[in-house]
Amino acid sequence: MKVTRRTFFKVCAGGLGGSTVAMLGFSPDKALAEVRPFKLARSSETRNTCPYCSVSCGLIMHSLGDKAKNAEASIFHIEGDPDHPVNRGTLCPKGAGLVDFIHSPNRLKYPEYRAPGTKEWRRISWDEAFTRVARLMKDDRDRNFIPKNDAGTTVNRWLTTGFLAASASSNESGYITHKAIRSTGILAFDNQARV
Numbered sequence: 796m797k798v799t800r801r802t803f804f805k806v807c808a809g810g811l812g813g814s815t816v817a818m819l820g821f822s823p824d825k826a827l828a829e830v831r832p833f834k835l836a837r838s839s840e841t842r843n844t845c846p847y848c849s850v851s852c853g854l855i856m857h858s859l860g861d862k863a864k865n866a867e868a869s870i871f872h873i874e875g876d877p878d879h880p881v882n883r884g885t886l887c888p889k890g891a892g893l894v895d896f897i898h899s900p901n902r903l904k905y906p907e908y909r910a911p912g913t914k915e916w917r918r919i920s921w922d923e924a925f926t927r928v929a930r931l932m933k934d935d936r937d938r939n940f941i942p943k944n945d946a947g948t949t950v951n952r953w954l955t956t957g958f959l960a961a962s963a964s965s966n967e968s969g970y971i972t973h974k975a976i977r978s979t980g981i982l983a984f985d986n987q988a989r990v
């Protein structure tokens with residue numbers, strides 16, 4: 796199509812919007828048919844396990860912002876891991892909403908301590924938390940460990956402390972957790988995945 800100056804102004808004055816371009820000989824079909832930029836193209840992928848239930852579906856978490864100095868990474872999309880043997884890329888609605896859980900203002904991100912007789916929770920460091928838990932466990936075990944039962948049989952039981960593990964563990968970390976806890980003599984041990 797030969798476009799003269801007069802034709803150009805005539806077409807534009809007609810107010811034909813998008814079709815104006817077509818009338819000038821530039822078809823938008825090709826541009827519209829282009830693949831849109833994939834929204835995850837520049838993201839960093841991190842594998843993880845859904846923390847919600849004992850199915851323990853595999854996740855891929857997509858984040859942006861960790862490729863430049865002083866930039867803070869932020870997870871903006873989560874989907875099922877297609878290579879994970881448990882879920883093969885699928886997620887239930889709860890797992891599919893995990894990105895909201897991650898950014899929730901109510902999410903617990905650090906240990907807190909509420910002293911006896913108080914109603915306030917106080918933020919403490921991980922060092923303080925681990926030291927306190929280890930101290931209390933050691934003292935309790937020293938006081939209550941049962942090496943033998945009444946019949947004289949070795950039982951090595953520690954019945955006054957229990958342990959609850961998370962189902963977000965892999966098989967391997969679940970196995971190691973089980974071995975470590977049982978080695979102390981604790982019998983009251985559980986998690987959602989029943990390792």
Ligand code: SF4
Nearest residue numbers: 845848851852887890
């Ligand atoms: S995605 Fe759903 S089924 Fe899978 S572990 Fe999370 S809560 Fe359980």
